[in-house]
Structure formats: structure tokens, C-alpha cells
Amino acid sequence: MKNNLIIFGTGKIAEAVSYFFERDSEYEICAYIVDDTFLKTSVFLNKPVVPLSECETKYDPKDYKVFVAVGYQSMNKLRTSKYNYFKELGYAFAGYTSPLVKGNYTVGDNTIIMDGAMIQPCAKFGNNVFVWGGAMIGHHTVIEDNCWLTGGCLIGGLTHIGQSTFVGLGSMVGHEIEIGEKCMLGAGTLACKSLAAGTVLVAPNTEPHRLNSDQFIRMSTCFRS
DSSP: OOEEEEEEOOSHHHHHHHHHHHHHOSEEEEEEEEOGGGOOOSEETTEEEEEHHHHHHHSOTTTOEEEEOOOOHHHHHHHHHHHHHHHHHTOEEOOEEOTTOOSSOBOOTTOEEOTTOEEOTTOEEOSSOEEOTTOEEOTTOEEOTTOEEOTTOEEOTTOEEOTTOEEOTTOEEOTTOEEOTTOEEOTTOEEOSOBOTTOEEOOOOOOOOSSOHHHHHHHOSTTOO
């Protein structure tokens, strides 16, 4: 028999998270919860949508677990606030780790590790962490609470990622690096030195080629038919 689960959120993140929980988890999604002011529909993914003010009455914390499926808005602040809100109400949290991601690592509450992540031995993940497919986390690395690791990021071994940090697509963090809390490592960035709290790294955009795609095809042998 599966455990009862309610999910906070009805956006794209909630939709992605629901796929994994429904595919192969120990949980059955019973309802979705939203802030009262964002209640626009009564049904999401064929499940009822309930305003937050009615959540505790309809879904007793003794009988239901919760997962907060919210993005990295305001450096993960919104997701963190909702996690803390449900924790204060006495709810326990669900988590999901893809059965395809095997290894010796530990995971906290309200944390999801999706298909295709590569996790080396003795890595440790805190609470309320999202790890998207293709992320690689090195051995003995610690990911603190409320972080967001986007697909394709590479984090070296013995590295420490501070709370509420965002690690973007294809970004790289070196071996034995200390990243402070609330850092933003943009897509394609490289961190080979430790970073203070609140640091932002942004990689320059690739300069567009002087030729458009049709012109380039005429000049390039590899794209010719």
C-alpha cells in the first residue's frame, strides 16, 4: 500500500516532480496545494487542487506527507519558506531518488534526485534540494539545504555548496572548493576558487557567427546534403 502524498505547487516543476512520484515511488499523489490567491482551478493532473488555508483540515499531517514542488525563485527563498511552513504545521516530507541513480550517498527531506544524475560515494545532500538529470556530484561533496543543481552541472569531490545556492546548466565547480550560501553560478560558468556568500558568476554569451544558417551551410562541408 502506498503512502499518501500532497504536493505544494501546480506549475511546471510540480508537473515534472509528479511524473517521478507516479512512475515508481512509494507514494500516491492525493492532491495539490496552492496559496489561496493562486487558486485558479479545482483540478491539476486529474487530482484536486486545495487552497493552503484548508490543507491542514483536509489532509491531516498524521496521515499525509508533503513535497514542495517550487522552483528557484528569489534564490530558492520561496521554496524554503513553504518547506518551513509545512514543517511548522507538523508535516513530514516525501523525497524521491531515481532507482537508476545508485550509490553510497545520503539525502535529506523534500529532496529529489532525477534520472541521469551521477553521484559519487559519500556525497551528502541536505533538505529541500533539487538535483536534475545529468548533474555530477563528486565524492564526499556536501550540498547544503535548499540548493538547486541544474542538469549537466559538474561538481568536484570534497566540495561544499552553501545553502540556497543555484548551480546552472553546464556549470563546473572544482575539487575541494567552498561555495558560500546564496551564490548564483550561471550556465556554463567555472569556479576553480572558493566563493564568498552571495557571489554571482555569469559567463559571456557565445558571439553569433557573421553568417546566418543558410549561408553557413553553403560554406561548410559537414552540413551539406
